[in-house]
Amino acid sequence: MGKISSWDWETGQKTVVDSLSPLEGHGWQEEPYVSPDGETVAAIVQVGEGEFSIRTNNTVWENTFEKIWYPRFSPDGRLTAICQQDMEWVLAVDGEPLGETTDYIWDTMFSEDGSAISTMYKSMERYGMCLNGEPWEELYENVTTPALSKDGVHTAGVAQVESMGAADLDAFKRGVYTVVIDGKPWTTRFLNAWGPSFNDAGDKVAVQARVTVYENTIAVNDKPWAQTFNQVWEPTFSPIDDSVAAPVRQSGKWGVARDGALIWEPRYQQCLELTHSRDGKKLWAIVSPEYGLFTAACDNAPWEQTFPTVTDLVVSPDGMRAGVLASTYSTDFHIVVDGTPWPDTYDMVWPVVFSEDSKNVAAMVEKNGKRRILVNGKPFERDFDQAWPPVFSEDGTKVLIRAIENNSYVRIVAEVAQF
Amino acid sequence: MTEFYALVTGPLAWVAFGIFIIGLVYRFVSMLALAKAKDGSSLAYMSWFYGIRSILVWMIPFKSMGWKSDPLATVTTFVFHIGFLLVAVFLNAHVVLWDTNFGISIPSLPTYVGDIVSFVVIATCAVFAYRRFALPQVKSVTKCQDWFALILVVLPFITGVLAYHQVGPVLLMTTLHVIFAEILLALIPFTRLSHALFVLFTRAYMGSEFGGVRNANDW
Amino acid sequence: MSHIADRIISDVGLESGVASLTPEKIEAVVTRVLKGETGAKLKVYKETCMRCGLCSQGCHFYMSHDQDPSYSPVSKATETMYELIDKKGKVSPERIYQMAQIAFTECNLCKRCAHYCPVGIDIAYVMITVRRICYLLDVVPQYIRDTAHSHSSTMNQMWVKDDEWIDSLQWQEDEARDEFPGLRIPLDKEGADVYYSVIGPEPKFRTQLIYQAAAIMNAAGIDWTMPSHPGWDNSDMCMYVGDWENMGRIKRAHYESAMKLRCKRIVMGECGHAFRSIYDMGNRWLGYKEMPIPVIHAIQFYWELIQDGKIKITHKYEKPVTIQDPCNIIRGRGLMDKLRDVVHFLCDEVVEMTPNREHNYCCCAGGGVINCGPPFKNTRMTGNRVKAEQLKNTGVKDIVIPCHNCHGGIEDIIGYYDLGMHGHFIGDIIYELMEKPEV
Numbered sequence A: 001m002g003k004i005s006s007w008d009w010e011t012g013q014k015t016v017v018d019s020l021s022p023l024e025g026h027g028w029q030e031e032p033y034v035s036p037d038g039e040t041v042a043a044i045v046q047v048g049e050g051e052f053s054i055r056t057n058n059t060v061w062e063n064t065f066e067k068i069w070y071p072r073f074s075p076d077g078r079l080t081a082i083c084q085q086d087m088e089w090v091l092a093v094d095g096e097p098l099g100e101t102t103d104y105i106w107d108t109m110f111s112e113d114g115s116a117i118s119t120m121y122k123s124m125e126r127y128g129m130c131l132n133g134e135p136w137e138e139l140y141e142n143v144t145t146p147a148l149s150k151d152g153v154h155t156a157g158v159a160q161v162e163s164m165g166a167a168d169l170d171a172f173k174r175g176v177y178t179v180v181i182d183g184k185p186w187t188t189r190f191l192n193a194w195g196p197s198f199n200d201a202g203d204k205v206a207v208q209a210r211v212t213v214y215e216n217t218i219a220v221n222d223k224p225w226a227q228t229f230n231q232v233w234e235p236t237f238s239p240i241d242d243s244v245a246a247p248v249r250q251s252g253k254w255g256v257a258r259d260g261a262l263i264w265e266p267r268y269q270q271c272l273e274l275t276h277s278r279d280g281k282k283l284w285a286i287v288s289p290e291y292g293l294f295t296a297a298c299d300n301a302p303w304e305q306t307f308p309t310v311t312d313l314v315v316s317p318d319g320m321r322a323g324v325l326a327s328t329y330s331t332d333f334h335i336v337v338d339g340t341p342w343p344d345t346y347d348m349v350w351p352v353v354f355s356e357d358s359k360n361v362a363a364m365v366e367k368n369g370k371r372r373i374l375v376n377g378k379p380f381e382r383d384f385d386q387a388w389p390p391v392f393s394e395d396g397t398k399v400l401i402r403a404i405e406n407n408s409y410v411r412i413v414a415e416v417a418q419f
Numbered sequence B: 001m002t003e004f005y006a007l008v009t010g011p012l013a014w015v016a017f018g019i020f021i022i023g024l025v026y027r028f029v030s031m032l033a034l035a036k037a038k039d040g041s042s043l044a045y046m047s048w049f050y051g052i053r054s055i056l057v058w059m060i061p062f063k064s065m066g067w068k069s070d071p072l073a074t075v076t077t078f079v080f081h082i083g084f085l086l087v088a089v090f091l092n093a094h095v096v097l098w099d100t101n102f103g104i105s106i107p108s109l110p111t112y113v114g115d116i117v118s119f120v121v122i123a124t125c126a127v128f129a130y131r132r133f134a135l136p137q138v139k140s141v142t143k144c145q146d147w148f149a150l151i152l153v154v155l156p157f158i159t160g161v162l163a164y165h166q167v168g169p170v171l172l173m174t175t176l177h178v179i180f181a182e183i184l185l186a187l188i189p190f191t192r193l194s195h196a197l198f199v200l201f202t203r204a205y206m207g208s209e210f211g212g213v214r215n216a217n218d219w
Numbered sequence C: 001m002s003h004i005a006d007r008i009i010s011d012v013g014l015e016s017g018v019a020s021l022t023p024e025k026i027e028a029v030v031t032r033v034l035k036g037e038t039g040a041k042l043k044v045y046k047e048t049c050m051r052c053g054l055c056s057q058g059c060h061f062y063m064s065h066d067q068d069p070s071y072s073p074v075s076k077a078t079e080t081m082y083e084l085i086d087k088k089g090k091v092s093p094e095r096i097y098q099m100a101q102i103a104f105t106e107c108n109l110c111k112r113c114a115h116y117c118p119v120g121i122d123i124a125y126v127m128i129t130v131r132r133i134c135y136l137l138d139v140v141p142q143y144i145r146d147t148a149h150s151h152s153s154t155m156n157q158m159w160v161k162d163d164e165w166i167d168s169l170q171w172q173e174d175e176a177r178d179e180f181p182g183l184r185i186p187l188d189k190e191g192a193d194v195y196y197s198v199i200g201p202e203p204k205f206r207t208q209l210i211y212q213a214a215a216i217m218n219a220a221g222i223d224w225t226m227p228s229h230p231g232w233d234n235s236d237m238c239m240y241v242g243d244w245e246n247m248g249r250i251k252r253a254h255y256e257s258a259m260k261l262r263c264k265r266i267v268m269g270e271c272g273h274a275f276r277s278i279y280d281m282g283n284r285w286l287g288y289k290e291m292p293i294p295v296i297h298a299i300q301f302y303w304e305l306i307q308d309g310k311i312k313i314t315h316k317y318e319k320p321v322t323i324q325d326p327c328n329i330i331r332g333r334g335l336m337d338k339l340r341d342v343v344h345f346l347c348d349e350v351v352e353m354t355p356n357r358e359h360n361y362c363c364c365a366g367g368g369v370i371n372c373g374p375p376f377k378n379t380r381m382t383g384n385r386v387k388a389e390q391l392k393n394t395g396v397k398d399i400v401i402p403c404h405n406c407h408g409g410i411e412d413i414i415g416y417y418d419l420g421m422h423g424h425f426i427g428d429i430i431y432e433l434m435e436k437p438e439v
């Protein structure tokens, strides 16, 4: 996280781009994206008939492409986009192609520090992943649910490793899917597998696996748990000992199992977004203690107050606090931190962010078409036409606001005390 | 015989009423507990408004598609249920019973009306039986339980009418009447006749789902 | 009166499933479902059903087969679930085959019979529970089973690969730009007002529907987006095979796909069963009392656009039309008036079918029956003569059908009964009539 401290944290406001109106000669300009440090705003622009490029602040990439989509900033501030040239696709990083062109690429992902970039990759109707421009050596009939390890060294996905005829039920039931890591498949076949995820070190992978038509479980490093369940959701590695926990459904109720053994007896109507705290000592989740009502729970202890819909659990760095987004079926959104909703309801809300010391919480919300930045429930002095989620300075005393007002893109550093 | 009659109208009657009431309560409570344990995703949609609306609408003859589709069944069903309740509650012999045993006094039907209604109820049961015999869509799904329920219901009426019209030994007929009525009462909670209780909930539930979730009429 | 045993249809999925059944397995699964999954609702239904047969005339199968009682709703329940309960699951594998054929192909789960049953028995619930048992017994018609496998493997109904989806959108965008310069199908646009979702067959076979939707969104100036990630498919055959676990999984993917993009609501194309899966079935399995994010059916969306004056048409559709009321949208969600408002706005003359609105007859394709594939096409054709008569009696040639399955089903019926009619999506008509830029 050293990066953040190198940004400009001087309190005050600066107008990065005066006018966001399309530059001269541009047919149209698409929706803006901003860099993590807030110094750059970017948008796809149509520079000519069937010719596209990307505008960054007031300059435009030199290269043009037939098509561009999925512009994304990496955590280290590089701008990537998926570009088509001569009917072939490539990932452009700051305007330059990364690796060879191919039939198709999609789903750009970044390592934690942004140094590694992966995409999905297709060539000659064969599928795989591409890491820093290098495709897997072996490609497959299909690959889904890709993952990149935090350190950016390993990639994983679920691959179809055997062909299936049309409506071939037998092949499906035998299992034609497995997990592929860095292009190499596991030996165990599954009827289905979903969402491989890495441990922090990147040397272990856990996946949701359908092991018989009616049984689901978690498989870790090619080995399914001995216990099976009615359904399972995304597994998570413990940072302490690499044990794996996952929400599991048994007899119609959800609980949590660790390495196959129940640690939260199934008693919930639902259990989602299971999350280990950074030190691995706490286990958080979104749970539904009663039909139709949701809340967050820490170590199997749900918060008192429940809501019809709860999503986007964020656990504080110290693991003791958490924030979620609660709503009445996606209307009248609340931000709920530590079990208590902040005052006021909103038309839309974004996941909360904690400061590194876990003391402060910030979030972006939308009300009446205006974006608002809140810290600890208190709004910034004014609303914006458009904004991006706030970022705390490393010491947690300041907040970076990236926003658009009056057609200008502005970058504001505000003291937490200002809120 | 008279002692037997006394037994039947005395302790046995209390037993029958007891089983009836306790049976209904038991069935209701245990069913509710089961629903709470297993049907949470249905129970949550129960609505007083839509539930009662549905019950009331279906109490109007020829209102729903179902009632329109089979006029004979509709008329029979309405007449039977109204007749059954009239006789069971308001027949003068029964009104006396309510008064002496429970101290509740309610108006009673004129004797001849009670008599006619009883005949009508028997006639409707005959129609029900006819449907079970003759209509393929009813016959094909009719089981012993359905006949049993029908017989259970009609016997007290037949014996009652016979007793009233003094066909056969009056005391015997009256005793039989009371016994059959008691059997009926006691078995209501445990046979198809339990619909007397559950129909309120199935109807209310369907009404709630249609009204609350489907935004459409359930009739 | 016929019997299911006399009309057994050969199907690979059913046959292979039944071949590996043993009485013990049947008993175990039935017991497990009855003890573990069902509760008071089913118990009360079975006990309270008076076997009065009043539901019979509610069912198009019964009406189309000259009132053959073996097609009446209560008979279907009696021959399947009620027997399983009575016999505590002690039935033969052959019997399971018959039950599966009834549950999967002779009931569209359309709930029309609900308007006929005085007691309020939900036969569709009973039948879908039978399907659940058959699913757990591995006895499921081949084609729909394969579709469910596609759902669980790709999160869409048609084995569409992740890139093929994006590619079809980009292709449609390209095509549409020739006609509507500057048109966009914005991918993954965070915070858009509308997240537009479709069913699996659209990128595969009916791309013109995506094209038309884009044209309408564009013309109406809607802030909209479509996702590039799986979750874009709102359809759900897992629901209809009784695979609740994967129904939950794909519905979760769908809702979350829109919620993660911070969209205000999902607008879905003209589909009936997908709508049901979203407002009624999938949400419940996931524990949401309502949809966790509002999902608006195309009918309602068009209706709003018309109210707001955002759809401009050059003229009205001149030929008289009739309206198919899709069960899952009308009886299932009460959009009958909005549907009529929209059609009357677009068309000069509307000739109603009788019965209509929430009392409409199902198209007989619904409930996954059309997805059971060619072996059961005849079941749908003979099973819906009443729909053919209904259509014919309107005397018109054009039918507005705002549901994918109804489309397939009614087109088949039109062919089989030689009605010489044509089905249209509302989107087809809007697209045809809308003001277009001159290029």
Ligand code: SF4
Binding pocket: C058, C059, C060, C061, C072, C073, C076, C106, C107, C108, C109, C110, C111, C112, C113, C114, C123, C124, C127, C362
């Ligand atoms: S097809 Fe429709 S009317 Fe017929 S039994 Fe099934 S739900 Fe009822």
Ligand code: SF4
Binding pocket: C048, C049, C050, C051, C052, C053, C054, C055, C056, C073, C074, C116, C117, C118, C119, C120, C121
């Ligand atoms: S109408 Fe209702 S109660 Fe009568 S037979 Fe049909 S399902 Fe049973």
Ligand code: SF4
Binding pocket: C108, C110, C272, C273, C325, C326, C327, C328, C329, C361, C362, C363, C364, C365, C366, C367, C403, C404, C405, C406, C409
């Ligand atoms: S396909 Fe259409 S008519 Fe048929 S069940 Fe679905 S919604 Fe009903």
